[in-house]
Amino acid sequence: MFDILLKIENLRKKCDKNTKKYSQAASFYEILMEISKLFNGKIDIICNFIGEDKKILYIASYIKSNLQKQILIDDSYKATELLKIKKYPITIDSRLGDVSLKNKNGYYFALPVMTNGENLSGSLVIYSKEKLEIKDSIKIIAFLFGSFFNQDNIEKIISKKNIPPPTPAKKQLKNNISLYRKEVKSNSSPIRSQSSFHIAGVSLGGTIAIGNAHIHGKPSKIERYINNDSTTQEQERLDKAKLKAEQNIKNTIDKYKSYLSQDAVECLNTHLLLLKDKIWQEQLKQAIDTGLTAEAATEYTKQQNYMNFQQIEDEYIKARFADIKDISDKLHIYLNKQKNSNKSDDDIVIIADDLGISGLMEYDISKVKAIILETGNISSHIAIVASGAEIPILGQCDGASKNIKTGSKVIVDCDQAVAFICPKAHTIRLYERKLQQIKAKIAVGKKISSNIVTKDKIKINLQMNAGILSEVPLIHNFGADGIGLFRTELTFMGWTKYPTVKKQTELYKKILNMAKDKPVIFRTLDIGGDKPLPYFDAPEEENPALGWRAIRIGIDRPAVLRTQLTAMLKAASQANSTLYVMIPLVSEVAEIMHVRKILHMTTQRLEKAGNRLPPDIKLGVMLEVPSLIWQLEEVCRNVDFISVGTNDLMQYMFAADRGSLQMHSRYDIVSPPMLRALKYIVNICNKQKTPVSICGEAASDPISAMVFIALGYKTLSMPATKINNIKNMCNSLNSKILNSYLAKVMQSDEHSLRKKLRAFAKDRDIII
Ligand code: PEP
Numbered sequence: 001m002f003d004i005l006l007k008i009e010n011l012r013k014k015c016d017k018n019t020k021k022y023s024q025a026a027s028f029y030e031i032l033m034e035i036s037k038l039f040n041g042k043i044d045i046i047c048n049f050i051g052e053d054k055k056i057l058y059i060a061s062y063i064k065s066n067l068q069k070q071i072l073i074d075d076s077y078k079a080t081e082l083l084k085i086k087k088y089p090i091t092i093d094s095r096l097g098d099v100s101l102k103n104k105n106g107y108y109f110a111l112p113v114m115t116n117g118e119n120l121s122g123s124l125v126i127y128s129k130e131k132l133e134i135k136d137s138i139k140i141i142a143f144l145f146g147s148f149f150n151q152d153n154i155e156k157i158i159s160k161k162n163i164p165p166p167t168p169a170k171k172q173l174k175n176n177i178s179l180y181r182k183e184v185k186s187n188s189s190p191i192r193s194q195s196s197f198h199i200a201g202v203s204l205g206g207t208i209a210i211g212n213a214h215i216h217g218k219p220s221k222i223e224r225y226i227n228n229d230s231t232t233q234e235q236e237r238l239d240k241a242k243l244k245a246e247q248n249i250k251n252t253i254d255k256y257k258s259y260l261s262q263d264a265v266e267c268l269n270t271h272l273l274l275l276k277d278k279i280w281q282e283q284l285k286q287a288i289d290t291g292l293t294a295e296a297a298t299e300y301t302k303q304q305n306y307m308n309f310q311q312i313e314d315e316y317i318k319a320r321f322a323d324i325k326d327i328s329d330k331l332h333i334y335l336n337k338q339k340n341s342n343k344s345d346d347d348i349v350i351i352a353d354d355l356g357i358s359g360l361m362e363y364d365i366s367k368v369k370a371i372i373l374e375t376g377n378i379s380s381h382i383a384i385v386a387s388g389a390e391i392p393i394l395g396q397c398d399g400a401s402k403n404i405k406t407g408s409k410v411i412v413d414c415d416q417a418v419a420f421i422c423p424k425a426h427t428i429r430l431y432e433r434k435l436q437q438i439k440a441k442i443a444v445g446k447k448i449s450s451n452i453v454t455k456d457k458i459k460i461n462l463q464m465n466a467g468i469l470s471e472v473p474l475i476h477n478f479g480a481d482g483i484g485l486f487r488t489e490l491t492f493m494g495w496t497k498y499p500t501v502k503k504q505t506e507l508y509k510k511i512l513n514m515a516k517d518k519p520v521i522f523r524t525l526d527i528g529g530d531k532p533l534p535y536f537d538a539p540e541e542e543n544p545a546l547g548w549r550a551i552r553i554g555i556d557r558p559a560v561l562r563t564q565l566t567a568m569l570k571a572a573s574q575a576n577s578t579l580y581v582m583i584p585l586v587s588e589v590a591e592i593m594h595v596r597k598i599l600h601m602t603t604q605r606l607e608k609a610g611n612r613l614p615p616d617i618k619l620g621v622m623l624e625v626p627s628l629i630w631q632l633e634e635v636c637r638n639v640d641f642i643s644v645g646t647n648d649l650m651q652y653m654f655a656a657d658r659g660s661l662q663m664h665s666r667y668d669i670v671s672p673p674m675l676r677a678l679k680y681i682v683n684i685c686n687k688q689k690t691p692v693s694i695c696g697e698a699a700s701d702p703i704s705a706m707v708f709i710a711l712g713y714k715t716l717s718m719p720a721t722k723i724n725n726i727k728n729m730c731n732s733l734n735s736k737i738l739n740s741y742l743a744k745v746m747q748s749d750e751h752s753l754r755k756k757l758r759a760f761a762k763d764r765d766i767i768i
């Protein structure tokens, strides 16, 4: 048995090294014969590779039976198709009425060949006339086959001329190969060179970072599957990795307890329990005893558990596999680090197709240096949270997760919107120097007093936007005047079930206490649209941005709103702070009156139950739906403050989806129609003496921000990391002069005033 494992391992290594002379396909055939020997030659075997949904590529077979070969191949395809649905080993007794199988006289045993724990890449279909006992050793062989089934190797295998297919399958094989080649060609990246290469993207926030790539959701490649040395040594490596994982989890809980949600702590505790789980440890030991390395044993048991969990009907229990997957992947990292001690996971650059807030929460945020995404845009929530946490983030980097390998050195330059992978030494030196300069600048910036006044003596308030607890301390680091927008839904998105009043109260209280005497504006849940909550059932809508979202949900589901208001009231009373509540996506005054009523009822209930109320309660609205502009005077009379959400206001004013790549930057906020609307809003608010601010992302763009100030906005709220830039702009701006200039250019018929404004700033030494 060990011999055959070694044979497969050698073949795999040769495939990896791309040895031209060696015929991998012939070796496949050889291995199939070896398997046959394990069954005393009583079986037929076919190995299928599964490509696209409908495409199964036959690779090699060992066929000794008198049966018609084509029938056997056809039947093996059917067994593989069934396997694709079931995803666990299946036995098909063709005599028991499965009429779809042509061969009516035997048993098929179809073994999944998996990669990455849960991707079905191929199958070993074993046919026998007699009922077979499938031993664990065969499962391990199928697992090792999985190690071949990454796209590179398949490409090499099928490109060999001497695959020994039985004649009837030749034509189909040829077709499949050409189809497969087309697919590989269309997927290959044009930018990749031999070692160092770069990927261009779109900057979503931040400056520069240097770190080591970590492909989100994909464990690192296993270099060695079979262990030639002592199994004790391999077991010791595994034990060390478990210890390291355990220490890391405990440290994370200790250090970040106050920042972690209860769910995150529960999840980490489950990982601790799993590390001591007797059944799993026994599975791992057996796999190592068979001859697998610690990494391969971890991967093998993960796959076996995946298949076992697939057979469980209960969806909740089925979902528990995610914990085994997570902790197995963590063990991989530590095992990998034993070999590559220079590849630290302290400076992580996360590479992902897409990354949600909860995905980011899987990491120790203090160790994340940058994020590279294949998707994302400036107003996506991951970009907002990353900017808030001072993490540079690059979006729309095509092919990033396919082409970058875990552990590779990466430089992320958001100023140039490019990432350098495996950069040359001189590039690293250059960026290390740049990084030092940036750090020095930030240190100076942080010392600037938070008392910001323009050259014409207008006092400006710069507040920060936040959405998760760990961002809140930045209020002090960057000298923000308060939190002008706390997006409560971002924390909700990281939870797995709807939080109780108690849980919410704890969160809001922590935020208020961390902010000390600085005001915090809590926005009620802005869910729906592009921010679904996993545990909140919402109907499918054709146009979610125009659908059932934000306060519309709050009004239709008053219990949700009441729970949140109750928690906010309790938290503010316990922290002895003024409660600022802000309603998102208000479209008419009637909605404000409705929420006022619910707020009033909630306070009355709390008082009746003997609770203290906060010292003061202020109710405000987000102005992000254009209809509200035409009821603005009434709005002012019914609220304590207004904040303009330019992200959504732009989307609805220009009828341009804020998440669409095509619409991205098609319209500019510094354009005549938008600036006239913003001027109208600030004028009415000033007349009505209603405090007004801007909290959309445009507030952090120096050109837009100088215009807002010149129009009369005195409070801007933005990601904390952007405050220093805007401070510098404010200190160098004479808002009166710009105001007169705007009066002229705002009447123009130009698409954007950006160019003119940039020139204006340059001429007057305004720091933008
Ligand atoms: C906005 O729309 O401008 C805003 C600040 O809210 P969000 O980006 O969360 O929709």
Ligand code: MG
Binding pocket: 584, 624, 645, 647, 648
């Ligand atoms: Mg909005």
